[in-house]
Structure formats: structure tokens, C-alpha cells
Amino acid sequence: MSLNVQSPVPPDQSNKQLSYAVRGWFAATALGQLAFLTFILFFYYQLTLSGDYAGWNAKPLITGYVKGDVAGNRNFAIHVMLAGVMTLAGLLQLVPTVRSHWPKLHRWSGRTFLIMAMALSLGGLWLVWVRGSYLTLTGAIAISIDGLLILAFGFMAWRTARRREFVAHRRWALRTFMVASGVWFMRIGYIAWGIATGGLGIEKGMAGPFDLFWAFATYLLPLTVLELYLRAERSTPMAKQAMAGGLWLAAIVTLVGSAGAWALMWWPFI
Numbered sequence: 001m002s003l004n005v006q007s008p009v010p011p012d013q014s015n016k017q018l019s020y021a022v023r024g025w026f027a028a029t030a031l032g033q034l035a036f037l038t039f040i041l042f043f044y045y046q047l048t049l050s051g052d053y054a055g056w057n058a059k060p061l062i063t064g065y066v067k068g069d070v071a072g073n074r075n076f077a078i079h080v081m082l083a084g085v086m087t088l089a090g091l092l093q094l095v096p097t098v099r100s101h102w103p104k105l106h107r108w109s110g111r112t113f114l115i116m117a118m119a120l121s122l123g124g125l126w127l128v129w130v131r132g133s134y135l136t137l138t139g140a141i142a143i144s145i146d147g148l149l150i151l152a153f154g155f156m157a158w159r160t161a162r163r164r165e166f167v168a169h170r171r172w173a174l175r176t177f178m179v180a181s182g183v184w185f186m187r188i189g190y191i192a193w194g195i196a197t198g199g200l201g202i203e204k205g206m207a208g209p210f211d212l213f214w215a216f217a218t219y220l221l222p223l224t225v226l227e228l229y230l231r232a233e234r235s236t237p238m239a240k241q242a243m244a245g246g247l248w249l250a251a252i253v254t255l256v257g258s259a260g261a262w263a264l265m266w267w268p269f270i
């Protein structure tokens with residue numbers, strides 16, 4: 001799977017601006033995902049590998065460790081272990097040096113990312129609908145649509161790669177990355193929104209207006225930005241410049257949300 005950001009159009013000023021902006025966004029995203037990965041490794045890996053499943057509950061969860069729920073605990077353990085591998089593989093996809101200098105590693109991390117994302121979706125669907133880990137039905141439906149999109153986009157990314165349709169493959173790979181990062185966008189988005197508005201529309205039990213909106217927008221908004229970017233890169237210089245501005249804004253929000261998530265959500269537990 002390739003997350004190649006190079007545009008196929010010949011370079012001019014607006015292409016350069018768009019290319020810098022997309023790199024800026026990727027850098028902010030890579031930092032934020034690195035923070036998420038660090039949390040997963042130092043909290044979930046440490047507890048899970050040492051067999052201390054009950055330790056998960058030190059963190060507020062919907063359904064973490066439940067005594068006697070062998071299947072639920074086992075699947076939660078698998079879910080968080082795979083989440084670490086997927087996040088690491090996704091991170092490698094974002095680093096330009098890996099893409100340009102180690103294409104073999106890039107291809108393998110791409111395949112790993114794809115397989116992990118699809119396995120996480122299936123496991124996540126089980127956690128929601130069989131284990132019953134959800135707070136609101138709307139939230140359960142929203143995350144399930146994300147899971148189904150990961151499966152559908154992942155399949156398309158794999159199929160286009162098999163058929164060597166590389167232009168289409170790049171698009172499907174990027175779409176898969178966006179929806180598979182939905183759970184990460186959810187966390188940094190909550191924090192960024194909380195910082196900007198003081199938590200407007202966020203209610204206990206995730207049933208407030210912002211909660212319900214963000215349950216879907218957490219993957220639909222990044223997907224929309226991606227679709228705009230894919231159109232902008234083959235559009236007029238003005239569209240490219242506008243897109244570059246939007247991406248810098250997204251990069252700033254991503255940085256603020258990631259720094260806040262690290263300080264409030266992840267660091268306190270490791």
C-alpha cells in the first residue's frame with residue numbers, strides 16, 4: 001500500500017504550496033500518531049503482556065476488563081495489541097524517507113497496515129455488537145459504519161494494487177488511512193474542540209449534540225478533506241492555494257489536538 005503524496009501535475013508555485021502544506025499536515029499527523037502509539041505501548045502493551053488485564057480499568061473505558069468475561073477480555077487484549085501494530089505501520093507510511101529510501105519496507109508496512117486495520121474493524125464490530133461496548137446506539141452505528149468503510153476501502157486498496165492500477169490504488173490507500181485513523185481523529189478532535197469551546201455540546205454518556213455529530217464526522221470530515229485534496233491537485237492554481245491554506249489549518253488543529261490528547265488522555269496513564 002502506498003501513501004505517495006506526490007501530485008501527477010507538473011510543478012508550479014501552487015503545486016509547491018500544496019505539496020508543502022500536505023507535508024506539514026503529514027508531519028503533524030505523524031507526531032500525533034506517535035503520541036498515540038507511545039500510549040498504547042506503555043499502557044496497553046505493558047499491562048497486557050504482563051497479564052494484568054484488570055490494570056486496563058485504571059483508564060476510563062466503556063467495557064475494559066470484566067471478571068469472568070473470557071472472550072470479551074481476550075478480544076479486547078487482541079484489539080489493543082493490533083492497534084499498536086497498525087499505528088506503527090501507519091506511522092511508517094507517513095515518513096517520506098521510508099517511502100523514498102526503503103520502498104520494500106514501505107510496501108511491507110503498507111500491507112501490515114491494511115491487514116491490521118481490517119482485523120481491527122472485525123474485532124471492533126465484535127466488541128460493539130457482541131460484547132455490547134457502546135454508550136449510545138447512534139455512537140455504535142457511527143463506529144460500525146467506520147469499521148465497514150475500513151473493510152470496503154481496504155479491499156479496494158488491495159484489489160487496485162493487485163491489478164497494478166497505481167493511481168486508483170494511491171487514492172484507495174489514502175482513503176483507508178483516513179477511515180482507519182478515525183478512532184485517533186476522534187480523540188484529538190474531542191480535545192481540540194474542548195480547548196476551542198470549553199466542551200460545548202459534549203455531555204455525559206457521549207449523548208450531547210457535539211458527541212453525536214463527531215461520532216460520524218470523526219471519519220467523514222477527514223474523508224471530505226481528502227476528497228477535496230484529490231480534486232484540488234488536478235484543479236486550478238487558485239483551488240490548490242485554497243487547499244494548501246485548509247491543510248495548514250488542519251495541521252495546526254491536529255497539532256493542538258494531539259498535544260492536548262497527550263497531556264490529558266495518554267501521558268497521565270503511562
Ligand code: HEM
Nearest residue numbers: 061062063064083120121124125127128133143144147180
Ligand atoms: C482501525 C483502527 C482502530 C484502532 C487503532 C483502535 C484502537 C483502540 C484502542 C487503543 C482501544 C482502547 C480504548 C482506549 O484506550 O481508549 C480501543 C477500544 C475499542 N475499540 Fe478500537 N480501534 C480501531 C478500530 C475500531 C473499530 C472499527 C471499532 C468498531 C467497529 C472499534 C471498537 C472498539 C471498542 C468497542 C473498544 C472498547 C472501548 C471501551 O470499552 O471503552 N475499534 N480501540
